[in-house]
Amino acid sequence: MVNGYVVQGENLEEQVASSGTLLANEEAELRPEISGKIVKLNISEGSKVAKGMLLVKINDADLQATQSKLQSQLQLNETKAERLKQLLDLNGISKEEYEELQNTIAANKADLQFVKAQIEKTEIRAPFDGIIGLRSVSEGSYVTTDKVIASLQQIHPLKVEFSLPEKYSSRVKPGAHISFTTEGGSEKYSGTVYATEPRIDAATRTVKIRARCANPSASLLPGSFAKIQMVMGASGNAIMVPTQAVIPVLKGKKVFVSENGMALSRMITTGVRTEKQIEVLDGLTIGDTVIVTGIMSLRDSMPVKIKPISPAR
16 A cells, blocks of 8 residues: 555745845945045934935135135136227227137136035035944044045845846846845845846856845845745646655656556656655646655556545645
């Protein structure tokens, strides 16, 4: 007497598991573009800031003085140009003299524009909405261009980065859904794939994927480890057999089925494996009776008596 069951079509979701890392949606290190003394530090550690908000101001007294000087020179030359234009119209001066002054005015404007650009470099503004991290300087500190003042991170939404074997590369599309949990937590989160790397990593033979997930409560933090589950496809008519019914052989895998009271072996092709079952892609049809127990002592055409069972899920 052996156990067996009649194969039926079952619902099957092909799930793949991976591990990944949570990343900030946007991240920046705040560094000054020019060296100088900090005269204003508008950074409250751990606080939210809005895009364009002034965070750091470096002393620009010398630049402001230069700007005032250039503005005065420009205003003086523009006034002089008005008078020379009147004289030019009366043929009181040469055209070359007037054009020379116009060139001087153009140079004044270029110098003024350069100084304004330098003044802008003395300000560090938030490049996007986010949360300020821990600062490494105080007001009054002298900083150079290689000094990281603080970091800015946007954590709503978050990115989830993970990799899958290359055989799935053509099946992962933007819009696909993932679910994940974090280390030490049981809450399940969801995300949506938005991009994949357009190449296979030659060292690992995997494709890198990124998804986004909402994080309005800021309960998830960048850098966290994530255990990821992704459904690659679903079938409503899959043939599943218990893993103990499958026998590895030299040329592949086989199972025994019961036909007319006799055991007959069938070569099979397998697909998705779950904890207790394995999908059979070829070699079995719905309605076949698969023998589950005593399979190591079976031979082709051996008489068997079947005790019907339900397969383990």
